[in-house]
Amino acid sequence: MIKRRIDRFGNQVEADSALWRKLMTFSLVAGSWEAPTRASLFNLFDTHRVGLGVFKTTFLNVGYILGEYAGKLCAYDTIVENQPEQVRKQNSGYTILLHAKSTSKQYVYIEALECGFTTRFHSCQPNVAFMEMQNGTEVKVLAVMIYDVKAGTELTVNYGDDIWFKCACDECWFGY
Numbered sequence: 427m428i429k430r431r432i433d434r435f436g437n438q439v440e441a442d443s444a445l446w447r448k449l450m451t452f453s454l455v456a457g458s459w460e461a462p463t464r465a466s467l468f469n470l471f472d473t474h475r476v477g478l479g480v481f482k483t484t485f486l487n488v489g490y491i492l493g494e495y496a497g498k499l500c501a502y503d504t505i506v507e508n509q510p511e512q513v514r515k516q517n518s519g520y521t522i523l524l525h526a527k528s529t530s531k532q533y534v535y536i537e538a539l540e541c542g543f544t545t546r547f548h549s550c551q552p553n554v555a556f557m558e559m560q561n562g563t564e565v566k567v568l569a570v571m572i573y574d575v576k577a578g579t580e581l582t583v584n585y586g587d588d589i590w591f592k593c594a595c596d597e598c599w600f601g602y
Contacts (some may be wrong), residue, residue: 495567497538501528526565547580549595
């Protein structure tokens with residue numbers, strides 16, 4: 427039984443919402459989740475701004491789970507040395523701070539810079555959101571569609587206001 431669903435910004439997904447029902451169609455089992463293959467859903471193309479981008483090859487609905495935010499798990503005693511426990515994580519690379527802590531009460535990050543999935547490209551106008559899901563002691567971060575978008579659309583997420591790079595989304599790049 428899924429205990430909770432939390433989006434990337436720590437907000438709990440409302441029970442019985444459309445997104446909640448969609449997420450309930452996938453089960454988290456033994457450290458992996460069951461879903462159809464993703465290979466035919468994405469293509470990588472040069473964005474001409476920031477290198478490769480991930481683009482959909484088919485129409486996908488709101489709530490569709492694109493995949494897991496995968497990477498190396500890293501545990502730290504504090505987020506920033508000599509700071510209170512509630513301090514916000516400082517971005518460095520493609521990291522996500524999990525809301526759940528390790529069994530030794532350390533902060534746990536997923537670092538996707540060197541071994542990540544295709545669900546890691548930033549935009550201030552994202553069409554994908556990260557959702558933290560817990561099943562017993564297993565915690566996963568899934569990339570979930572938050573808008574219906576057509577084939578050929580670049581898949582992006584929002585890393586928040588404290589990004590360490592210049593955003594290259596259309597709004598920031600062209601100033602509109």
